[in-house]
Amino acid sequence: xxxxxxxxxxxxxxxxxxxxxxxxxxxxxxxxxxxxxxxxxxxxxxxxxxxxxxxxxxxxxxxxxxxxxxxxxxxxxxxxxxxxxxxxxxxxxxxxxxxxxxxxxxxxxxxxxxxxxxxxxxxxxx
Amino acid sequence: xxxxxxxxxxxxxxxxxxxxxxxxxxxxxxxxxxxxxxxxxxxxxxxxxxxxxxxxxxxxxxxxxxxxxxxxxxxxxxxxxxxxxxxxxxxxxxxxxxxxxxxxxxxxxxxxxxxxxxxxxxxxxx
DNA sequence: ACAACTGTATTAACACAAATAGTACATATG
DNA sequence: CATATGTACTATTTGTGTTAATACAGTTGT
Numbered sequence: 001x002x003x004x005x006x007x008x009x010x011x012x013x014x015x016x017x018x019x020x021x022x023x024x025x026x027x028x029x030x031x032x033x034x035x036x037x038x039x040x041x042x043x044x045x046x047x048x049x050x051x052x053x054x055x056x057x058x059x060x061x062x063x064x065x066x067x068x069x070x071x072x073x074x075x076x077x078x079x080x081x082x083x084x085x086x087x088x089x090x091x092x093x094x095x096x097x098x099x100x101x102x103x104x105x106x107x108x109x110x111x112x113x114x115x116x117x118x119x120x121x122x123x124x125x126x
Numbered sequence: 127x128x129x130x131x132x133x134x135x136x137x138x139x140x141x142x143x144x145x146x147x148x149x150x151x152x153x154x155x156x157x158x159x160x161x162x163x164x165x166x167x168x169x170x171x172x173x174x175x176x177x178x179x180x181x182x183x184x185x186x187x188x189x190x191x192x193x194x195x196x197x198x199x200x201x202x203x204x205x206x207x208x209x210x211x212x213x214x215x216x217x218x219x220x221x222x223x224x225x226x227x228x229x230x231x232x233x234x235x236x237x238x239x240x241x242x243x244x245x246x247x248x249x250x251x252x
Numbered sequence: 253a254c255a256a257c258t259g260t261a262t263t264a265a266c267a268c269a270a271a272t273a274g275t276a277c278a279t280a281t282g
Numbered sequence: 283c284a285t286a287t288g289t290a291c292t293a294t295t296t297g298t299g300t301t302a303a304t305a306c307a308g309t310t311g312t
Contacts (some may be wrong), residue, residue, distance in 0.1 A: 012272085013270060014270080014271075015269085015270080015271090025148075027228075027232060028229070028231070039286075039287060039288085039290090040287080040288065041287080041288095042285080049271085049272090050271060050272045050273075051272095052271075052272075052273085053270080053271060053272080054273095055288080055289075055290095056270090058288085059289095068287075069287095069288060069289090070280090070287085071278075071279065071280085071287070071288045071289065072278075072279040072280040072281085072286080072287045072288060072289095073279090073280065073281090073287065073288080074286095074287060075287095075288080076289080076293095085232060088232065089229065089232055089234055092225050092228055092229050092232070092234075093229075093242050095221075095225050096222070096225050096229070096239075096242065096243065096246065097242065097243075097245075097246035097249070098225070099218050099221050099222050099225065100222070100243060100246045100247055101246065101249070102218055103155070103218050103219075103222070104213065105153070105245070106153060106214065106215055106218070107212060108215055108218075110247070113222075116219050116222065116223065117222065117226060117243075120222065120226045120227065121225075121226055121230070121236070122221035123223070123227070139298085139299060139300090140299080140300075141299080141300090165257075165258065165259085166259065166260090167257085167258080167259095168257095168259080175300085175301090176300060176301045176302075177301095178300075178301070178302085179299080179300060181259080181260075181261095181300080182299090182300095184259085185260095195258095195259060195260090196258085196259075196309090197258070197259045197260065197307075197308060197309085198257080198258045198259060198260095198307075198308035198309040198310085199258065199259080199308085199309065199310090200257095200258060200259080201259080202307095203256095253312105254284085254302075254312090255310105255311095255312090256309100256310085256311090256312105257308100257309080257310075257311100258307100258308080258309070258310090259304080259306105259308090259309105260305100260307090260308105260311100261304100261305080261306080262292080262303100262304085262305080262306105263302100263303090263304090264301100264302080265300100265301080265302075265303105266299105266300080266302095267298100267299085267300080267301095268297105268298090268300100269296100269298090269299105269300085270295100270297080270298100271294100271296075271297100272285080272294075272295070272296090272312100273292100273293080273294075273295095273296080273311100274291105274292090274293090274294105275290100275291085275292090276289100276290080276291080276296095277283100277288105277289080277290080277291105278287100278288095278289090279286100279287080279288090279289105280286085280287070280288105280289090281286075282283100282284095282285090282286105282291090
């Protein structure tokens with residue numbers, strides 16, 4: 001059974017869910033450099049999805065540098081997961097800054113923000 | 127000329143853009159309690175958009191409690207902009223917490239996060 | 253009273269993207 | 283050689299967003 005799952009009832013396109021799922025597995029460390037992905041056909045069969053949809057997702061992932069595909073060989077996680085994760089951190093920093101700016105625009109109390117953030121930080125500590 | 131604008135070339139649905147735009151105007155204080163919105167027909171004419179699309183956006187806004195509509199009278203900003211803005215703050219706090227949690231999961235340095243946040247906070251000060 | 257405007261409702265048609273279905277090719281693997 | 287791989291292509295279906303054209307009931311201002 002593959003780690004890759006999908007919700008057919010979601011409003012977000014299946015191929016996009018696949019992209020997000022693979023990314024998440026890379027971020028979580030469940031997928032490491034040069035790990036093999038399920039073949040287009042086997043994953044399609046397992047998820048009861050058309051192979052074309054799987055390939056579309058793999059194409060998008062390859063375009064983003066998350067995976068690479070070798071004809072007649074298979075598809076594999078990028079050898080540079082380090083860079084992929086670094087890019088992700090950058091995205092999150094941008095999101096963080098934007099959210100803070102929006103809170104400030106709403107005239108939110110800086111003390112409250114600090115409190116919430118400290119709480120969120122400790123919330124899920126090991 | 128109305129404050130409400132739309133980008134026809136965007137991939138996000140027009141009615142959704144309208145919803146987001148009205149919300150943003152409420153958050154920014156440009157729209158206040160019981161302010162009148164453009165009529166369905168006039169806004170449709172001004173933006174060169176079908177009236178049905180405008181009404182769909184207004185329906186969504188009413189369902190969210192952002193506006194209210196009176197048949198034969200017009201559509202107006204909710205009398206409770208305070209609660210609307212408070213809800214928005216809540217959304218932003220949730221987003222903030224989630225982003226922080228994701229950064230932590232990526233093993234990001236807490237010092238770096240603090241630095242970026244302090245920078246983002248001062249970035250757009252008056 | 254009346255013309256002009258309001259929100260609302262309905263039905264039909266069109267456009268586009270997502271997804272499916274089916275087939276085919278070239279290549280690697282054991 | 284049989285099997286599995288990524289890739290390519292066309293056709294079709296499906297759902298959603300958008301437009302189009304009316305229509306109704308109620309208010310507003312003159």
